[in-house]
Amino acid sequence: MFRRFVVAAVLASSCLTATVWAQAPTTVIPAAPAPSKPVVKKPAPKPNAAKANTAAKQPAAMETGPCRLGVISAIGGRFSVEKFGPTVFETEFNEIPIEDWGLDDIALARVRAASGADPAIRKISYPKGSFEPFYNPKSRLFPDPSERLPAIVRSITSNANCERYLVVTRFKAELQGSSLVLDGIGAYSRGLGSFARHSHLFANVAINLIDGRSYEQINRHFANFGSNLAESMRLTEDPITKLDNSQFPDPPAAASNNATLRERTRALVAARLDRALPGYLKED
Numbered sequence: 001m002f003r004r005f006v007v008a009a010v011l012a013s014s015c016l017t018a019t020v021w022a023q024a025p026t027t028v029i030p031a032a033p034a035p036s037k038p039v040v041k042k043p044a045p046k047p048n049a050a051k052a053n054t055a056a057k058q059p060a061a062m063e064t065g066p067c068r069l070g071v072i073s074a075i076g077g078r079f080s081v082e083k084f085g086p087t088v089f090e091t092e093f094n095e096i097p098i099e100d101w102g103l104d105d106i107a108l109a110r111v112r113a114a115s116g117a118d119p120a121i122r123k124i125s126y127p128k129g130s131f132e133p134f135y136n137p138k139s140r141l142f143p144d145p146s147e148r149l150p151a152i153v154r155s156i157t158s159n160a161n162c163e164r165y166l167v168v169t170r171f172k173a174e175l176q177g178s179s180l181v182l183d184g185i186g187a188y189s190r191g192l193g194s195f196a197r198h199s200h201l202f203a204n205v206a207i208n209l210i211d212g213r214s215y216e217q218i219n220r221h222f223a224n225f226g227s228n229l230a231e232s233m234r235l236t237e238d239p240i241t242k243l244d245n246s247q248f249p250d251p252p253a254a255a256s257n258n259a260t261l262r263e264r265t266r267a268l269v270a271a272r273l274d275r276a277l278p279g280y281l282k283e284d
Contacts, residue, residue, distance in 0.1 A: 067122045068164070150217055
């Protein structure tokens with residue numbers, strides 16, 4: 001009897017334990033959240049450089065409308081460096097490229113200044129090398145009309161429709177009182193030794209007028225006759241042309257990076273144009 005009671009008690013205890021385990025709540029440990037990816041901010045789109053440049057290069061308002069005078073300048077691009085000694089064997093000639101000196105821009109600026117910033121005056125651009133036939137003609141004995149200014153101007157102004165064209169070019173000229181030739185715009189040094197030698201700037205600039213319809217050259221032989229005569233009779237040296245020997249480019253290639261030489265040359269070209277332009281800008 002006692003054994004039966006013990007067995008019953010053990011069975012009851014086992015059932016109770018199983019019931020407790022069955023009813024116990026199961027604790028679920030949540031998984032760690034996946035690390036979130038950092039938010040990468042996209043850079044703001046940069047402005048299109050090509051569009052910006054295009055907008056900056058839009059033609060000014062003054063380049064539209066009727067054109068009374070088209071200005072074509074073909075003096076820039078090269079600088080002559082010439083040395084003259086006692087004999088021909090000490091003579092040297094060099095041409096130095098100076099594309100960034102802006103000499104052709106001076107021509108347009110001086111024309112506009114002399115005409116009171118007339119909006120009917122327009123700069124005429126042209127392809128590089130257009131004036132090569134004029135400066136270095138192939139024909140010698142029989143001049144070729146295609147190498148003259150009227151033909152060249154006609155070829156580069158087909159859409160310009162200006163009443164007239166003012167063309168600025170350089171030319172060769174003899175140094176006064178000698179047979180030495182000064183070519184275009186540049187600097188020359190003459191003499192032998194540091195004490196006997198002297199240096200100067202020069203700017204041989206010519207102005208031509210061409211009719212915009214017939215493309216015939218308009219002669220102004222006596223334009224500024226009085227001022228030219230006075231200049232030729234000058235007894236003292238023009239201070240703007242005087243160049244210290246230390247400023248003369250030696251070697252010649254040093255001219256292109258010489259800031260003093262650049263500014264002095266620009267001032268000389270402007271002075272030459274200011275003296276010559278009035279006779280070509282007056283109305284007939």
